[in-house]
Amino acid sequence: MKIGTEGQTGSLGTESQMREPCPNIERRPRSRRTGIAAREPVAVVTGASSGIGRALALELACRGYQVGLVARRRKALEDLACEIETRGGRAQVAAADVGDRQALHAAIQQIECALGPVDVIVANAGLGTPTRLAPLNVADVEDTFRVNVLGVVYTIEAVLPGMLDRGWGQLVAVSSMASFKGLPGESAYCASKAAVNLYMEGLRIALRNRGIAVTTICPGFVATAITPMDAAAAPFEITALAAARRIARAIEQRKSGLIRFPWPMAMLMALICRLPDSLVAQLVGHDEGRSQPSDAPSR
Template identity: 35%
Template sequence: MAQDPFAGKIAVITGAASGIGLALARDLARRGARLALSDVNIERLEAVAAELRAAGANARADRLDVSDRAAFFAYADMLAGELGPVDIVINNAGVALVGSIAALPLDQIDWLMGINFWGVVHGTKAFLPGMLSRGRGSIVNVSSVFGLIGVPGQGAYCAAKFAVRGFTETLRQEVAGSGVYVGCVHPGGIKTNIAASARTVELMPGVDSPEAMARRFEETARTTPEQAAATILRGIERRSPRILIGGDARVISGLARLFPVAYSAVVRKALEFATKSKNRNENPAAARS
């Protein structure tokens, strides 16, 4: 029986305390990888690492703010000294920020970009030189379907995820033939707590509270973190340049390719439909009148 391709590999996962990062950690642990897990929520992360170690995995947990450049590079140096060369880096940490571009304060945009974009840049730059010198390794950066299309109320998030996509697709071309694999992940709606934990500056059209926004996301998200993790690992095994997660991601990718400008009308209609559906559900008598 062939050995699992992830067995014995050293894998770095940011944002590993919950959501897709947690599911990746569990899946890679089951497959025999050695894990370097990081998150800003160290209490939750230590519980994750303890769970994995109890099941026989080799896992360490470190608090890391991916937006802190010096801290990220120090973290990479520490791992190199204690674990040896890193084989896989999955830049997964991310946050959400809701509000129109006109309403978003610049400091809030800076906060999101520091994590969602600069965190990816830091993770890439910290580990890429070693991979290039060895002629092997995998760098996987998590974008979003909002890195394929723009959506009202998600300007900062879209900007970061488009930036991740451009950065990653450029890197892939630059390292072609080096032995280093570069993949860009575009999840659709995943059942994580990202919407519930989002910073809300201004509510999206048709939503009257942050809680309602989180409920709407939960109702429309169709893919579990476990399914997302399995898709990502399959993409790494196949060295897929673009990893789409969920049927919604595949539809949105096709829509953006076929209608690179006109897709915005589809997005607008979808938001209007969601608003009307919400109003009908909350006030059926008015909807019939």
């Protein structure tokens, strides 16, 4: 049972859901800080080619942000940028794998040269690969941690020095409710998301008086192209658009801390965390890598 993530859980809903956000871009700056208000704020979203990342990029553009788009699939990013610009917004494409530190830093530098300093970074790209036992798929585990953990670290590293110099910014990482419990068949995925939670928590405490908000997003099942349509396999599933709007509100309100949604899934996960292992296995299934979390491979 893989829960929420990045471009990340469920089946992607319909194309109309993904393209619904707004008919025309609202051209207004959202930053409250003097100086930044003179320009439209810049938000960069990794994993923007599909799922939550794509929906969030559209939603932020609707709310007046210039949007930097990062993912591996350039064509998908160019199509998204064209859609944003057709509606009157501004977007900059930079293709890169978040697990490649040098390439990612070059991509974000390219975006800053085109749009200006980054005010909000959303480390959304992620990978969901089942953890198998016989044999243990170590290469997949390594790739999961490279993308889901180091990808977040590299993304933040690219913009944090500038934010510290300006005394302003927001760091956002898309984690998952699967981060709260090690689930059978999803050990690496759950562990990688738990690492993201603690990494962001440490940053939040360290940056509490530096003008930088640190936000960790933990969605449940989000409808994307790779998740099962079976409601029993993805309880309380929400659309990518609904998830994007929740995240965009948290960004506009500069919320620091850990944000979980939808609340019924948060309650269910809290219950699962208190159950004995035997019941967890029965509830979520114990087959190796049987389930997928939120819109997984969206790098």
